[in-house]
Amino acid sequence: MSRRNFLKNSSVAAAGLISAPLIASCKTETETNTAASEKTNPIRPIAICTWNFENATAKAWEVLKVGGSSLDAVQQGAMIEEADVNNQTVGVGGRPDRDGNVTLDACIMDKDGNCGAVLAIQNIASPVSVARKVMEDTPHVMLAGKGAEKFAYEKGFEKVDLLTEKSKQEWIEWKKTSEYKPIINIENHDTIGILAIDKDGDISGACTTSGMGYKYAGRVGDSPIIGAGLFVDNEIGAATATGVGEEVVRTVGSFLIVELMRQGKSPQEACEEGVKRIMAKNEGRNDFQIGFIAINKKGETGGYCIQPGFTYRTYSEDGHVNNPTESFIKA
Numbered sequence: 001m002s003r004r005n006f007l008k009n010s011s012v013a014a015a016g017l018i019s020a021p022l023i024a025s026c027k028t029e030t031e032t033n034t035a036a037s038e039k040t041n042p043i044r045p046i047a048i049c050t051w052n053f054e055n056a057t058a059k060a061w062e063v064l065k066v067g068g069s070s071l072d073a074v075q076q077g078a079m080i081e082e083a084d085v086n087n088q089t090v091g092v093g094g095r096p097d098r099d100g101n102v103t104l105d106a107c108i109m110d111k112d113g114n115c116g117a118v119l120a121i122q123n124i125a126s127p128v129s130v131a132r133k134v135m136e137d138t139p140h141v142m143l144a145g146k147g148a149e150k151f152a153y154e155k156g157f158e159k160v161d162l163l164t165e166k167s168k169q170e171w172i173e174w175k176k177t178s179e180y181k182p183i184i185n186i187e188n189h190d191t192i193g194i195l196a197i198d199k200d201g202d203i204s205g206a207c208t209t210s211g212m213g214y215k216y217a218g219r220v221g222d223s224p225i226i227g228a229g230l231f232v233d234n235e236i237g238a239a240t241a242t243g244v245g246e247e248v249v250r251t252v253g254s255f256l257i258v259e260l261m262r263q264g265k266s267p268q269e270a271c272e273e274g275v276k277r278i279m280a281k282n283e284g285r286n287d288f289q290i291g292f293i294a295i296n297k298k299g300e301t302g303g304y305c306i307q308p309g310f311t312y313r314t315y316s317e318d319g320h321v322n323n324p325t326e327s328f329i330k331a
């Protein structure tokens with residue numbers, strides 16, 4: 001859909017997203033038909049993220065409501081959680097690995113299928129922003145570890161100590177009883193995956209995390225893996241995951257959700273089917289958590305989780321909504 005066609009959409013204009021002088025233009029027959037179908041199915045900019053990250057979707061919405069791109073919206077929304085020291089599963093303040101080092105994973109994907117990721121990067125406050133630089137300024141998709149960190153400095157990112165006193169003290173406590181094993185628990189769950197549709201109907205997504213608390217040094221989860229922690233197909237929709245990354249990687253979870261939507265499932269049905277596939281491979285287990293959220297081209301959303309308690313946040317012209325979801329394992 002062209003920008004011009006979108007601008008003719010009266011419901012979007014009414015939402016205050018555009019100024020009147022931009023609306024006037026002459027129409028070809030094709031444009032008239034497109035405009036008619038838009039009336040019944042208007043583009044509805046929206047941001048959606050895992051968990052109840054109200055500030056992240058609010059930030060994304062700030063970008064969307066003034067006509068910004070979905071790519072900027074997801075990056076800026078994700079950056080809010082990366083900077084929040086109280087979120088111990090993302091960015092600054094994230095829980096360290098079992099050796100006491102905070103290592104971060106992130107990826108970003110745009111409407112054209114361009115994508116970038118950083119894996120196990122240290123000392124950088126916003127890995128999603130480095131991932132975007134990988135996408136835009138290199139011929140690669142993924143940079144890992146020291147190479148990713150070096151690249152970030154080359155791009156002007158500052159060196160930051162990511163380990164807060166709180167996370168450090170908890171890690172010291174953990175070491176006393178842990179037997180030095182990384183934990184897989186169902187509470188360790190504040191990764192942000194964020195998806196957005198902009199005024200042009202284009203979809204982007206981002207995902208960023210410090211990964212599993214007290215993981216083995218060098219461990220990388222699903223969050224920076226395109227297809228696993230995040231996938232965007234601008235013709236169909238997008239999906240992102242939170243929870244135990246190993247299981248999401250095994251099932252190429254976010255790609256699966258988008259493919260299920262391609263086959264005609266709603267975002268909600270697709271997320272449920274994705275979780276059920278994972279559970280079918282883990283019969284009898286109830287000690288881990290995975291949640292998916294998804295959005296389709298129409299702006300419909302869905303979310304589903306293995307464990308109870310999963311919510312996802314949406315922000316659109318209707319305001320912000322915290323959406324509790326059903327779960328595979330009932331409370």
Ligand code: SD4
Pocket residue numbers: 089188189190191209210211212220221222223241242243244245246
């Ligand atoms: C990981 N999927 O590293 C991430 C962890 C997570 O909410 O999502 N926590 O496996």
